[in-house]
Amino acid sequence: MMKPKIGIRALALFASLATLRAYAAEPMLHYEPAVTQLSGTVQLERHYGPPNYGASPLSDAVLNVPVLVLDAPVTVQGNPPDPRGGLALDGTTYPDVARMQLTFAIPGINVRSLAGRHVTVEGKLFDKVSAQNFTDVVMDVQGLAPSIRAAP
Amino acid sequence: MQSDKAVTQATVWFGQPGLPQLVVAVCVAALGLEVVGAAFAQTTSTLSGGPPVQVVPYVTEPGVPAFTTTPGTANPFSGADGSGSDGSTTAGGAGATSGALGPLPDITGPTSASTAVSGQGTTLTYTNADGTTTTLSGGSAAWRDNNPGNLVYNSYTQSLGAIGSNGNFAVFPDVATGTAALTALLNGPTYQALSVNDAIARYAPAFENNTSAYQAFVTNSLGASGSTTLSSLSQSQMQTLQSAIQHQEGYTAGTAS
Numbered sequence: 001m002m003k004p005k006i007g008i009r010a011l012a013l014f015a016s017l018a019t020l021r022a023y024a025a026e027p028m029l030h031y032e033p034a035v036t037q038l039s040g041t042v043q044l045e046r047h048y049g050p051p052n053y054g055a056s057p058l059s060d061a062v063l064n065v066p067v068l069v070l071d072a073p074v075t076v077q078g079n080p081p082d083p084r085g086g087l088a089l090d091g092t093t094y095p096d097v098a099r100m101q102l103t104f105a106i107p108g109i110n111v112r113s114l115a116g117r118h119v120t121v122e123g124k125l126f127d128k129v130s131a132q133n134f135t136d137v138v139m140d141v142q143g144l145a146p147s148i149r150a151a152p
Numbered sequence: 153m154q155s156d157k158a159v160t161q162a163t164v165w166f167g168q169p170g171l172p173q174l175v176v177a178v179c180v181a182a183l184g185l186e187v188v189g190a191a192f193a194q195t196t197s198t199l200s201g202g203p204p205v206q207v208v209p210y211v212t213e214p215g216v217p218a219f220t221t222t223p224g225t226a227n228p229f230s231g232a233d234g235s236g237s238d239g240s241t242t243a244g245g246a247g248a249t250s251g252a253l254g255p256l257p258d259i260t261g262p263t264s265a266s267t268a269v270s271g272q273g274t275t276l277t278y279t280n281a282d283g284t285t286t287t288l289s290g291g292s293a294a295w296r297d298n299n300p301g302n303l304v305y306n307s308y309t310q311s312l313g314a315i316g317s318n319g320n321f322a323v324f325p326d327v328a329t330g331t332a333a334l335t336a337l338l339n340g341p342t343y344q345a346l347s348v349n350d351a352i353a354r355y356a357p358a359f360e361n362n363t364s365a366y367q368a369f370v371t372n373s374l375g376a377s378g379s380t381t382l383s384s385l386s387q388s389q390m391q392t393l394q395s396a397i398q399h400q401e402g403y404t405a406g407t408a409s
Contacts, residue, residue: 051292051402131302
């Protein structure tokens with residue numbers, strides 16, 4: 001007589017646990033002003049740039065874009081809407097972020113020297129905003145160190 | 153008595169006494185682990201030495217000293233990159249990062265208060281407020297999309313008036329709305345807190361070694377140093393910065409019909 005109720009309750013309990021597990025499975029990061037540290041391997045990706053970003057491949061610039069392929073995917077949590085009615089910059093949540101474009105404000109960084117290297121970078125995350133942001137989440141790098149993967 | 157009542161209650165839930173305690177204990181333990189894990193996962197680090205966010209630790213590569221790059225210090229990756237021996241070019245294309253600002257693009261568009269857009273790539277058709285249509289072909293993406301800053305399409309640009317997308321790019325009803333969107337971005341709290349150099353690095357990142365040239369180009373145009381925050385710029389300097397971005401993105405008219 002009670003069995004269907006028991007089944008539903010048990011199912012609800014396990015569903016709750018599964019949901020919690022999914023949230024806890026990968027790190028939850030936040031956009032700026034939080035400073036974030038990530039490890040991964042730098043790849044140089046080629047993308048079309050101005051003026052037509054691939055729509056006119058013969059005349060468009062070709063850009064070598066540094067992208068960090070993360071050791072483990074992360075979730076980046078969008079900012080809540082501004083209670084004062086502000087606009088939702090950095091408002092999107094992205095689960096399973098495995099790649100992040102790196103930007104460097106420091107002049108003269110030799111992007112090519114980073115290609116293929118395993119590094120740890122520190123900086124601020126922001127939601128893509130311009131055509132020259134090629135991944136959903138971009139890191140404004142403030143610090144960088146070469147590293148190797150830790151043994152499992 | 154209390155215990156009997158609890159067991160009875162548990163029996164109602166799970167059917168058999170003995171098993172429920174075990175199940176409840178396992179669930180509570182699992183829940184505790186998940187909560188602790190989630191708490192750790194949300195920890196953010198700081199430059200002052202807080203714990204790393206990512207759970208995978210790292211160690212310094214043998215034989216390679218660790219270093220940190222910070223604004224204002226020497227570049228640890230000495231030997232700038234060159235212009236790309238494989239034929240690749242730098243962001244902005246030829247002429248965008250050298251010399252004077254040059255003639256600014258004529259930022260006027262052929263559409264006005266359009267309500268919808270269709271098509272993609274190099275041809276877009278706008279539905280105007282009066283029901284007529286205007287087709288834009290050729291030119292640059294910034295012109296076709298009424299988007300001089302080439303902003304991407306997302307909830308932010310939707311809130312600034314974007315009526316659709318062309319690939320990843322936002323499409324605005326007219327060039328005035330697109331220009332206002334770029335103005336809003338640059339005048340928002342996030343960009344206002346950035347230095348000129350930081351803002352350029354984000355908007356048009358370094359892909360080779362061109363950033364310093366582009367930064368010099370912009371700061372010369374502004375008459376301000378790269379470390380000046382956007383909040384310190386005058387209205388006319390902000391206008392110049394915006395024009396420089398539009399220049400960098402390329403704004404070339406095509407054919408309107």
